Amino acid sequence: MVSFRNTSPTRPQPLTMPAPARTDGHTALWLFIGIFLVYLSTATGVLDFGDDWSMLYVTRSIVESGGVSVPASAPGVVHGADGHYYSKYGLGQSLLAIPFYVAGTNIAAFDGTPAVASSGILQGTALTYVVTMLGMLASAASASLFFLSARLLGFGVRASLGAALGLAFGTFAWYWARTFMTEPTSMFMLVLAFYAQLRDALRPSRPWLAGAGAALAFALVLRVGNAMLLPGFGVWLLWEVVRSRQDLRTAALRVGAWTLPVAAGIAGVVAYNVVRFGNPTDIGYGAASGHLSGRWWVGLYGVLFSPGRSMFLYAPMLLASAAGASILWRTRRWLGIILLLMVIPYIALHSRLPYWDGGGCWSPRYESTILPFLMLGFPALLDRGLSRAGMAAVALLGVAGVCVQLLGILVPCIPYASKMLADPASADRLIWHPAYAPVAEHARSFIAGEYPLWVAPNYFRSSGLAWLQAGALAAGLLALGGCVRRVSRTPAGAVPAAVSWPIQQPAPAYGSVGAAPAAVVAAHATAMRYAYAHGSATIADELAPEVSIVMPCLNEADTLAACVGKAQRALEESGLDGEIIVADNGSTDGSVAIAERLGARVVLVRARGYGHALMEGIQASHGKYVIMGDADDSYDFLEIPRFVAALRQGYDLVQGCRLPSGGGRVMPGAMPFLHRWWGNPMFSEMARWWFRAPIHDVYCGLRGFTRVHYDSLDQRCTGMEFATEMIIKSSLRGVRIGEVPITLHPDGRVAHAPHLKTFRDGWRTLRFFLMYSPRWLFLVPGAFLVLAGFLGYALAMPGVSIRGMTFDAHTLLFASLAILCGYQSILFSIFAKTFAVSEGLIPQDARLNKFFSIVNLERGLIAGCVSLVIGLVLLSGAINQWRLVDFGRLEYSQTMRWVIPGATMTALGFQTLLSSFFVSILGLRRK
Numbered sequence: 001m002v003s004f005r006n007t008s009p010t011r012p013q014p015l016t017m018p019a020p021a022r023t024d025g026h027t028a029l030w031l032f033i034g035i036f037l038v039y040l041s042t043a044t045g046v047l048d049f050g051d052d053w054s055m056l057y058v059t060r061s062i063v064e065s066g067g068v069s070v071p072a073s074a075p076g077v078v079h080g081a082d083g084h085y086y087s088k089y090g091l092g093q094s095l096l097a098i099p100f101y102v103a104g105t106n107i108a109a110f111d112g113t114p115a116v117a118s119s120g121i122l123q124g125t126a127l128t129y130v131v132t133m134l135g136m137l138a139s140a141a142s143a144s145l146f147f148l149s150a151r152l153l154g155f156g157v158r159a160s161l162g163a164a165l166g167l168a169f170g171t172f173a174w175y176w177a178r179t180f181m182t183e184p185t186s187m188f189m190l191v192l193a194f195y196a197q198l199r200d201a202l203r204p205s206r207p208w209l210a211g212a213g214a215a216l217a218f219a220l221v222l223r224v225g226n227a228m229l230l231p232g233f234g235v236w237l238l239w240e241v242v243r244s245r246q247d248l249r250t251a252a253l254r255v256g257a258w259t260l261p262v263a264a265g266i267a268g269v270v271a272y273n274v275v276r277f278g279n280p281t282d283i284g285y286g287a288a289s290g291h292l293s294g295r296w297w298v299g300l301y302g303v304l305f306s307p308g309r310s311m312f313l314y315a316p317m318l319l320a321s322a323a324g325a326s327i328l329w330r331t332r333r334w335l336g337i338i339l340l341l342m343v344i345p346y347i348a349l350h351s352r353l354p355y356w357d358g359g360g361c362w363s364p365r366y367e368s369t370i371l372p373f374l375m376l377g378f379p380a381l382l383d384r385g386l387s388r389a390g391m392a393a394v395a396l397l398g399v400a401g402v403c404v405q406l407l408g409i410l411v412p413c414i415p416y417a418s419k420m421l422a423d424p425a426s427a428d429r430l431i432w433h434p435a436y437a438p439v440a441e442h443a444r445s446f447i448a449g450e451y452p453l454w455v456a457p458n459y460f461r462s463s464g465l466a467w468l469q470a471g472a473l474a475a476g477l478l479a480l481g482g483c484v485r486r487v488s489r490t491p492a493g494a495v496p497a498a499v500s501w502p503i504q505q506p507a508p509a510y511g512s513v514g515a516a517p518a519a520v521v522a523a524h525a526t527a528m529r530y531a532y533a534h535g536s537a538t539i540a541d542e543l544a545p546e547v548s549i550v551m552p553c554l555n556e557a558d559t560l561a562a563c564v565g566k567a568q569r570a571l572e573e574s575g576l577d578g579e580i581i582v583a584d585n586g587s588t589d590g591s592v593a594i595a596e597r598l599g600a601r602v603v604l605v606r607a608r609g610y611g612h613a614l615m616e617g618i619q620a621s622h623g624k625y626v627i628m629g630d631a632d633d634s635y636d637f638l639e640i641p642r643f644v645a646a647l648r649q650g651y652d653l654v655q656g657c658r659l660p661s662g663g664g665r666v667m668p669g670a671m672p673f674l675h676r677w678w679g680n681p682m683f684s685e686m687a688r689w690w691f692r693a694p695i696h697d698v699y700c701g702l703r704g705f706t707r708v709h710y711d712s713l714d715q716r717c718t719g720m721e722f723a724t725e726m727i728i729k730s731s732l733r734g735v736r737i738g739e740v741p742i743t744l745h746p747d748g749r750v751a752h753a754p755h756l757k758t759f760r761d762g763w764r765t766l767r768f769f770l771m772y773s774p775r776w777l778f779l780v781p782g783a784f785l786v787l788a789g790f791l792g793y794a795l796a797m798p799g800v801s802i803r804g805m806t807f808d809a810h811t812l813l814f815a816s817l818a819i820l821c822g823y824q825s826i827l828f829s830i831f832a833k834t835f836a837v838s839e840g841l842i843p844q845d846a847r848l849n850k851f852f853s854i855v856n857l858e859r860g861l862i863a864g865c866v867s868l869v870i871g872l873v874l875l876s877g878a879i880n881q882w883r884l885v886d887f888g889r890l891e892y893s894q895t896m897r898w899v900i901p902g903a904t905m906t907a908l909g910f911q912t913l914l915s916s917f918f919v920s921i922l923g924l925r926r927k
Helices: 022-041 050-065 092-096 098-111 126-131 133-152 157-169 173-177 182-202 206-222 224-244 248-277 296-305 317-331 333-352 366-374 377-384 388-410 414-421 424-432 438-448 456-460 463-488 518-533 537-543 560-574 591-597 610-619 637-648 673-691 707-713 722-733 758-771 774-796 809-838 846-854 857-884 892-922
Strands: 077-079 085-087 547-553 578-584 601-604 625-628 653-657 703-706 737-741
Touching: 022 133, 022 157, 022 463, 050 085, 050 092, 050 098, 092 098, 092 182, 092 206, 098 126, 126 133, 133 157, 133 173, 133 182, 133 366, 157 173, 157 377, 157 388, 157 463, 173 182, 173 366, 173 388, 182 206, 182 224, 182 366, 206 224, 206 248, 224 248, 224 333, 224 366, 296 333, 317 333, 317 377, 317 388, 333 366, 388 438, 414 424, 414 438, 456 463, 547 560, 547 610, 547 637, 560 578, 560 591, 560 637, 578 591, 578 610, 591 601, 610 625, 610 722, 625 637, 625 707, 637 653, 637 703, 637 737, 653 722, 673 722, 703 707, 703 722, 707 722, 722 737, 774 809, 809 846, 809 892, 857 892
Parallel strands: 547 578, 547 625, 578 601, 653 737
Antiparallel strands: 077 085, 625 703, 653 703
C-alpha cells in the first residue's frame, strides 16, 4: 500500500514569522568584536588629513572651553562672523570624539607623554591613537548591523555573514575605518537607520522609527551631504505606512516619530551654521557650497571606471554585488527601488562636486559611506546558490579585494598623493592614467619595500604596541573563526529572521510513490496540514506512513531509476505503507526529473554534503521508521523488509553489515581494497572498542532507525561521517542496536567516480572519533606523559646513572615539560567531557559525576593553592641559595633541582586554580 505526503519538511507555520533568532545576535556580537580587533591590529594611530585635525580641534575646544571655535593655526578653518575661527566640517564627529579625547589625554598623562602642547595637538601620541578607534568601532558596528539587516531581509545566515565579512575586509571601508574621518561614523548612522526601519517594517514600532530618525539626524550633523539619502528613507517610511493600512492617527504618530528627530537634526545643522558664519545655509565651503561647479559625467565616470578612483577597482566585490542586483530586483523589488532612491541622489551630488575624487586620499572617499547599500546585491547572489565556477569567481574577487585593501593599509598614501597633486598635470594622471594610479603605485612600493609598513608600531617605535596589535589580530581572527564555525553548522537554506514583506520563492512541489491523481495528493496534504495545525498528533500519526525511504542523490542518473524501482517493489511486495524521498544535493544530470517521473518525492538540498542531504531528507519524512540507503545501486533495497522487521521488534537502530565478520557479503569489485581490509575494519573495531558499539561495519550506508530516536540524536556532521556519528551517539545513549547482514554489489555508476574519498573521509571519521572520545584524544596521552614525567623525576632527582648515562638537570627539565603537557591534556579531557555532557552532545557519565562529587570547586582551589605554595617555597629556596653566595655564581646542577620543580609546581597550581573555575562554569546547567 502506498500513500502520498506533503513535501514541506516542517509543519505549516503562521504567515507572520518570528523575530530574528537569538543566535543571530550572538553571531553579530562576535562579528563586531572580531572585525574591530582586526582593524585595531592595522591601526596607524595618527591623523593623516587636514579634515580630521580640524574636527579634533573642535573636540578639544568643547572639552576644555565649552565652545566650538578653534585656533587660527588649525587645519581646515574658516573665519567666522564673530571674528573667531571655526572648522568648516560638521559638528557630529567632534561630539562623538569627546569620550575618546578624554580617555586619550588621560592615558597620555599617565604615560608621561604630553598629547597637547602650546602649539596645538601633538601627532603620534596616545590621544591620536585612541581617537582613531572611533572609526574602527563605527565600521565594525556597521558590518555587524549589515549582517543583521541581511538576515531581516530574508537572506541565509551564510550569505549574510559572507557579505558582512566582504564589506569589512573586501572594500575600502577597511582603509577608512583606521582614520578619524566622518566616513565610518556616517556609514554607521545610515546602516543603523536602515536596520531600525527594517525592524519597523517587520513589526510596526514607533520606537524603532524614532531610532531611525535619530540616526539620520546625527548623520546630517556629521555631514550635510548625507541628506541626499533622506528621500529614499522617507519614501520607504510612507510606503510602509500605506501598506500597513493603519488608521489616520496611528499613521500620523508613526510618521511623526521619524520626522521629529530628522527635523531636530536639520535644526541643529542650521543653528551650527548660524553660530559659526551667521548664515543658516553657509556650511563653510564658500563658493563650492553655493553652486556645484563640477561636471557630473566626469565625476560619475571617474567613480565608476577611472583607474585612480573606480570603486570597482578599490572594492572588486562590488562586481559580485552588481551581478546579484538583478536577483535582488526580481525577488525584492521594493528594496531595489528604495536603494536606488538612496544611492542615485548621493552619487549624483558628489559627482557634481569639483573635488569628487576626495582629494589626496586612497579610494573613492565619499562612496565609502554608502558601501553597505552598494553591497546588498552580494548576499542575494550568495543565497541563490552558485556553481563551483561561480563560487571560485566570488572567492577570487574576495581575495583581490583583501589584497587591494592591504595595499592601502600597509603603504602610506600621503607621500605619493602629495607628490602627484603638487602639479595639475600629474594630478590628472593620478586619476586617469593606469600606470600612475594609486593601486599600481602602492603595489610597486610594497614590492620594493620603499616604506616601512604603515602601522602604529613602526610609527611609534613601540614593541609593546606591536605585541598589543599582534594580540588583537590573533584574537580577532579567533573571534571571526568562531563566527564562521558557528554559521557553518547551520544548514545553508536555514530560514533566517522573519520577514513580512513579499519574497518570491519557488512553489513547493508535491510528489508521490507511484502515479496518482493530483487531487489525491492535494487532499492528503490538506489533511496532514489540518492535523498539524490543530495539534492532533493522533490524526497526524494515522495519516503518516510506517516507513520512509530516504536516498541522498548527487548526479545518480545512471542508477537512481533502479534504486527507486527496487524500493517501490519492496514496499508493494511486503505490503508496507511507505514513501520514497530523494534528497537531491544539486544534481545536474537529470536525476530530479527521473525521481519525479517515478513518483518519488524530491527534496532539494542546497547545502552540499552527504550529511546535509540526509538531514533534510529525513527532516522531510513522515514515517515512523526511516530507511536510508545510497542511490548508487550498490545496496539491494529489496532487503528493506528485514530492517523494518527488526525495528518492529524494538530496536532503535538497525545497521546493515556488508563485511563477512558480521555475516555480510562483498561481491567482487564492490569495495576498494583499502576500504575493505584496512579502513572499514579499523574504524569498526575502534567503534566497538572505544564506544562499545555492537556493529561490524561502521560505514554501511543502508540502515534503519526510528524517527523518534533520530530526532533525539541532534546530528551535526554534514559529510560522510554522518553515518558514524549516528552509530557513536546511539552507542553512547545505550539504545538497542541491531545488525542485519546484507550483500554489497558493485555500484552502477558510469558517468562519475564514487563520492567517497578514501583519505579525506577517513581523516574526517578519525577526527570525529577523537572529538567524541576525550579519553583517547586527551586523557590517555596525558596520563602517559605524566607517568613519563614522574619516571624522569625518579631518575633525575637522585642523579641516577645507567650504563654510563647520567640523568641530571636536563632530564629534569624534559620531565617537567612532560608533566605540564600531560596535566594540561588531562584537564582538556575534563573540559571536553564536561562541555559535551552539559550541551547534551553525549549522555550523562556516571564516572564523571563521581569524579565531581569528590573533586569540586573548593577542593580544586585548595589543591591549586597548595601546589602554588609548594612551588613558591622551592623557588624561594633557590633564591636563598643565591643569597648565600652573595648573589654570585651557583652550582647549576644543584640549583636546578630547586628551580625546575618549583617552577613546575607553581605552574601546576596556577593551572589548577584557573581550571577549577573554568570547569565549574562549563558544568553550569542552562535554565
